[in-house]
Amino acid sequence: MPERFTLSSLAIRNLRRRPLRTTILVAALTLMVASLVFALSFVMRVNASIQLTAERLGADLLIVPTGARGAAEDILVESHVRSFYMDKAILERIRKVAGIDKLSPQTYLVSLIGMCCSVPESMVVAFNQETDFIVKPWLKKKLGRNLQKGEAIVGEESAFNISLGLIEMETKLFGNAFKMVGVLDKTGSGLDTAIFISDENIEDIIKNSEAKIKADQISVIFAKLEKGANAYKVMSEIENNIVEVDVVMRKDIGKSLLATLGDIRKIFYFTMILSTILSLFLVWAIFTAIANERTREVGIMRALGAKEGQVVKLFLFEVLVLGAIGSIMGIIAGTSLSVLLAKNFSILKNLPIDIGLLSRMLIAAAGLLFGTGICVLGALSPLQRLKKLEPLIAISR
Amino acid sequence: MSQIKLQNITKTYKVGLDSLVAVQDVSLDIQKGDFISIVGHSGSGKTTLLSLIGGITTPTSGRISFEDMDLAAMGSNGLSEYRCQKIGFMFQFASLLPMLTVKENLLLPTIFVPEPERTGAAKLNDKAAELLRSVGLLDKINAFPGQLSGGQQRRVAIARSFMNNPALILADEPTGDLDEETEQEMINFFKSMNQTKGITFVMVTHNTELASHTPRRLRMHQGSLQLL
Ligand SMILES: Nc1ncnc2c1ncn2[C@@H]1O[C@H](COP(=O)(O)OP(=O)(O)OP(=O)(O)O)[C@@H](O)[C@H]1O
Ligand SMILES: [Mg+2]
Numbered sequence: 001m002p003e004r005f006t007l008s009s010l011a012i013r014n015l016r017r018r019p020l021r022t023t024i025l026v027a028a029l030t031l032m033v034a035s036l037v038f039a040l041s042f043v044m045r046v047n048a049s050i051q052l053t054a055e056r057l058g059a060d061l062l063i064v065p066t067g068a069r070g071a072a073e074d075i076l077v078e079s080h081v082r083s084f085y086m087d088k089a090i091l092e093r094i095r096k097v098a099g100i101d102k103l104s105p106q107t108y109l110v111s112l113i114g115m116c117c118s119v120p121e122s123m124v125v126a127f128n129q130e131t132d133f134i135v136k137p138w139l140k141k142k143l144g145r146n147l148q149k150g151e152a153i154v155g156e157e158s159a160f161n162i163s164l165g166l167i168e169m170e171t172k173l174f175g176n177a178f179k180m181v182g183v184l185d186k187t188g189s190g191l192d193t194a195i196f197i198s199d200e201n202i203e204d205i206i207k208n209s210e211a212k213i214k215a216d217q218i219s220v221i222f223a224k225l226e227k228g229a230n231a232y233k234v235m236s237e238i239e240n241n242i243v244e245v246d247v248v249m250r251k252d253i254g255k256s257l258l259a260t261l262g263d264i265r266k267i268f269y270f271t272m273i274l275s276t277i278l279s280l281f282l283v284w285a286i287f288t289a290i291a292n293e294r295t296r297e298v299g300i301m302r303a304l305g306a307k308e309g310q311v312v313k314l315f316l317f318e319v320l321v322l323g324a325i326g327s328i329m330g331i332i333a334g335t336s337l338s339v340l341l342a343k344n345f346s347i348l349k350n351l352p353i354d355i356g357l358l359s360r361m362l363i364a365a366a367g368l369l370f371g372t373g374i375c376v377l378g379a380l381s382p383l384q385r386l387k388k389l390e391p392l393i394a395i396s397r
Numbered sequence: 398m399s400q401i402k403l404q405n406i407t408k409t410y411k412v413g414l415d416s417l418v419a420v421q422d423v424s425l426d427i428q429k430g431d432f433i434s435i436v437g438h439s440g441s442g443k444t445t446l447l448s449l450i451g452g453i454t455t456p457t458s459g460r461i462s463f464e465d466m467d468l469a470a471m472g473s474n475g476l477s478e479y480r481c482q483k484i485g486f487m488f489q490f491a492s493l494l495p496m497l498t499v500k501e502n503l504l505l506p507t508i509f510v511p512e513p514e515r516t517g518a519a520k521l522n523d524k525a526a527e528l529l530r531s532v533g534l535l536d537k538i539n540a541f542p543g544q545l546s547g548g549q550q551r552r553v554a555i556a557r558s559f560m561n562n563p564a565l566i567l568a569d570e571p572t573g574d575l576d577e578e579t580e581q582e583m584i585n586f587f588k589s590m591n592q593t594k595g596i597t598f599v600m601v602t603h604n605t606e607l608a609s610h611t612p613r614r615l616r617m618h619q620g621s622l623q624l625l
Contacts, residue, residue, distance in 0.1 A: 003518060004521075005501055005504040005508060007508050009501075010497070010505070010508065013497060014496065016496070017496055299453075300488070300494070301494075301505070301509070302453070303451065303480060303488070304480065304509060304557075305477055305478065305480045305481020305484075305506055305510070305561070306477060307473070307474050307478075307509065308477070309474075310477075310509060390455075391453035391454070392448045392454035393454075395453070395488070395492075
């Protein structure tokens with residue numbers, strides 16, 4: 001059967017008319033949607049990582065040496081290697097604060113350097129086995145006993161790197177040989193790249209290596225509160241009485257990271273607003289030019305019987321196709337960029353989780369809606385003018 | 398019942414602050430199957446008159462009706478359907494769409510036909526070919542307007558005006574840029590369409606010899622219509 005010549009056949013013919021101009025428009029849309037998709041992916045990824053870390057952390061409060069708040073969050077959320085220390089005696093002073101249920105200290109030791117460039121630095125964490133409620137709940141298989149000296153539990157990602165030979169535990173751990181006896185489940189936090197040893201090892205490490213740490217020093221104290229205790233009250237009580245420490249509430253974890261990212265986000269938003277305005281203007285300008293160029297044609301079509309609605313449909317088809325092509329290209333570009341930069345952008349590289357397929361699809365849908373929406377919006381006023389023109393006037397243009 | 402009835406039609410154009418009377422107090426009855434020629438000096442209002450009849454512009458005063466239906470009461474969509482299904486326009490100037498082939502230009506008016514009345518694609522293709530044969534341009538069916546001479550483009554536009562089986566053809570100097578022989582062929586084609594299909598013709602021409610052979614002859618003079 002022969003193909004019917006329809007309004008869309010006509011629209012397709014029109015689409016091919018000015019390839020350069022069409023390309024410029026599509027490129028602008030691509031840029032706009034790509035920046036939107038990239039910014040959304042970035043922001044969602046940071047937010048999701050922070051939320052996940054806070055959710056999975058078994059502690060209500062995080063107590064760190066004064067000034068180390070940001071560094072502690074770096075470790076937990078981004079797996080950055082940081083070291084900072086305070087006196088172990090502080091533990092006892094905190095224990096006296098009303099509302100505290102459990103306390104568990106950890107000591108952050110110098111990093112293990114991976115064998116190969118792409119292996120992330122691993123934090124060696126000495127934890128207190130007696131009081132621990134942070135590490136052991138994540139063990140894949142219950143150990144059934146305490147860690148011995150020279151034994152280690154490793155985070156999911158570190159275990160993988162060790163199994164590939166990318167991290168050499170035997171030789172690299174402060175001159176002491178360590179044996180991997182347990183692996184943690186994936187936590188989706190900084191724990192994944194850490195190697196955990198008992199704090200009984202610290203003495204030996206100090207003896208055998210140039211580690212900067214002194215005995216009886218800890219880096220962080222995780223606190224669990226009694227049921228019904230007011231976290232905010234406990235926090236201010238600790239901070240008011242013990243000047244040597246800062247306290248981070250579970251719900252505030254990631255705040256300093258967000259503050260750091262604040263400017264980046266501002267740049268994103270600024271770029272997005274700017275490219276949106278530019279695209280809108282470009283769409284408007286191009287469709288005004290198209291409407292002017294085709295005024296006579298539209299007049300002829302109207303004289304041959306085209307309804308106002310059919311003229312609108314004809315142009316809207318063109319607008320939507322251009323918008324969709326630009327948006328889809330923008331989605332592909334933005335997503336690729338966010339995946340690529342995730343590997344190279346130091347802020348993103350260490351974030352525990354990537355956004356899921358669902359989030360990516362949501363972002364893509366938002367990009368498509370936004371890209372085509374801007375296109376329709378920009379074309380609206382020239383189109384409105386065109387369809388209302390009296391056919392005779394349009395023809396005599 | 399007249400097919401077209403014009404009652405005291407006046408059309409003024411606003412030109413800046415001035416207004417220009419292009420058609421003045423014209424009344425005219427056109428019967429189904431009429432073949433009318435209109436002559437007149439340049440600027441006398443011929444194109445404006447055809448445009449009023451064809452519903453692509455509205456009169457400043459007066460009433461136009463098609464088979465007793467007031468054009469002014471049809472509304473924008475009703476008027477479009479009227480142009481689409483009742484009227485065949487042959488414009489004074491080139492009117493083919495440059496990005497469409499000859500065949501597609503012929504099919505153009507058919508895409509505006511409301512869905513229930515639409516004819517199948519195969520039939521429409523046959524019809525386009527048939528009309529192109531009538532104007533002697535079947536071999537140009539896949540050419541683009543840019544590849545045709547002025548006279549050839551004119552003949553394609555002539556063929557196009559018959560695509561939707563109009564009741565009334567409004568022809569504005571349809572043979573203006575044709576040689577005498579081709580002109581005569583076109584006129585013969587019009588006459589046969591007029592006689593076999595009962596299509597009404599209102600034809601503007603500068604060729605008084607041609608006009609003298611039409612059954613009804615009118616002259617436009619400074620916006621007024623005179624019988625010849
Ligand atoms: N859109 C317009 N705006 C203002 N004046 C117009 C417009 N269209 C036509 N006119 C004027 O109306 C008068 C009639 O014009 P029209 O085109 O109907 O003449 P015509 O008889 O078809 O002339 P020709 O033989 O040259 O085609 C002319 O004086 C013309 O200048
Ligand atoms: Mg004229």
